[in-house]
Amino acid sequence: MKKQRKNIYRAAVFAVTSAVFLGTAARVPAGIRMEAAIFPERPGGAAADALLFAKSYEEKLQEAEERRKELERKKNELADQIRENEKKKSDLLAYIEQLDMQILDLNEEIAALDVEIGEAETELAETRLALAEAEKTEEVQYEAMKRRIQYMYENGEGSVLELLLGASSLSELLNRVEYQKKITEYDKQLLASYTEAKLAVGQQKQQLEAELEKLGILKETAEFNMDTLQKLSADKSAEIEIYLAQIEMDEDTFAEYAEQIVRADASIEEIKEEERRRIEEEERRRKEEEARRQKEEEERRRKAEEAAKAAQEAKEAAENESDAKRLAAADSVVERDETDPDKMIWPLPGDGRIYSYFGWRKAPTAGASTYHRGLDIGGVYGARIVASLSGTVSEAGYNASRGNYVAIDHGGGIETYYMHCSKLLVKKGDKVLQGTVIGLVGSTGISTGPHVHFSVKENGNHVDPLKYVSYN
Secondary structure, eight states, X not given: OHHHHHHHHHHXXXXXXXXXXXXXXXXXXXXXXXXXXXXXOOOOOHHHHHHHXXXXXXXXXXXXXXXXXXXXXXXXXXXXXXXXXXXXXXXXXXXXXXXXXXHXXXXXXXXXXXXXXXXXXXXXXXXXHHHHHHHHHHHHHHHHHHHHHHHHHHHHHHHHHHHHHTOSSHHHHHHHHHHHHHHHHHHHHHHHHHHHHHHHHHHHHHHXXXXXXXXXXXXXXXXXXXXXXXXXXXXXXHHHHHHHHHHHHHHHHHHHHHHHHHHHHHHHHXXXXXHHHHHHHHHHHHHHHHXXXXXXXXXXXXXXXXXXXXXXXHHHHHHHHHHHHHHHHGGGOOOBOOOOGGGOOOSSTTOXXXXXXXXEOOOSSTTOOSEEOSEEEOOOTTOEEEOSSXXXXXXXXXXXTTEEEEEEEEETTEEEEEEEEEEEOOOTTOEEOBTOEEEEEBOOSSOSSXXXXXXXXXXXXXXXXXXXXXXX
């Protein structure tokens, strides 16, 4: 309530001082601002705060930070306005000080003029007295001259002649002539002195009266300037009151903005803290869920491993059984002296698995050919390899690419090759029958696992072995 009453009082002061200001607006220096920004809009509110928490963290944080930036912007603008008003107030104070100095100078000037006027008036009074004395002297002299002129007129030149003729000697005559001359010169000098004195007194009187008039005008001008300066000083004082009221209100608003910025910072921290707690809760739930899933996955994996192990054991058992059968399959092969290519037999008894066919392919390992010149068959390591037809061993040895291998010449341009053996059981030049065991399955040379590479040549050219053999 106290704050409201204070704001109402300030608003009233502002209204009154604004009225004064409007009356003196023509005298306000350029650039002075009286805006409604003195009462800035109060940003935000409880409703806005409540709405924030109904939104996502990013939206809440963005809006809170934007609100904080807006408050900071308005606070900075208000600080600039306060500084501007302070400067204008300082300018006005300097202006008033200048007016006061001018008023003091005028006071001194008026006092000096008063002294001069007093002295001039005293001198004028003395001059008037001198003029009055001169006028009295003039009257006396005038009366004497009138009587002398009247006497001379009435007596004429005869009296003068009588005066001269009445001399008893030449010396007396000359004395009388000189006497008459001096009387005449005296009269002339007396008249000239009187005229000059009267003229000088009159001129001095005129000069003093003119000086008094000039001093009077100067005093009136100084008093007018004094009155003008006093009015200007009073007007500027009223303007300063306006700025004082504005600055005080701006400073209170500035403090409110600063307080709201503190609250906005607290709101941002609260949003961040809420998000941190939410993330921690989500992380806790995620870890719990991850632990639960990991436990389920471990249980599933354990069961799968057990099942896979059982299946592998069953598979290995079956494979072992199959491998045993494959290893034993060569026992049933009957050796024959057969050289007809159309009666060629499968080189790996009991194992018909083909891993790579004749022709173009992607190399299974570095160094392997991309054009496969035979069949990759089987196999079980150590399984017995038999000759597909009767013939003579033309090659039996080791090659970095073929590994341990055997080549048999069957005549008629037909040759067969058996590669990657773990062991060779024939040598070059041996005569073999169809079905004779010539080596054991291995993975020597360029090989990715136990198997036998079986190739057929016709007249020196590789052909697809499936043209001659098939697994029955």
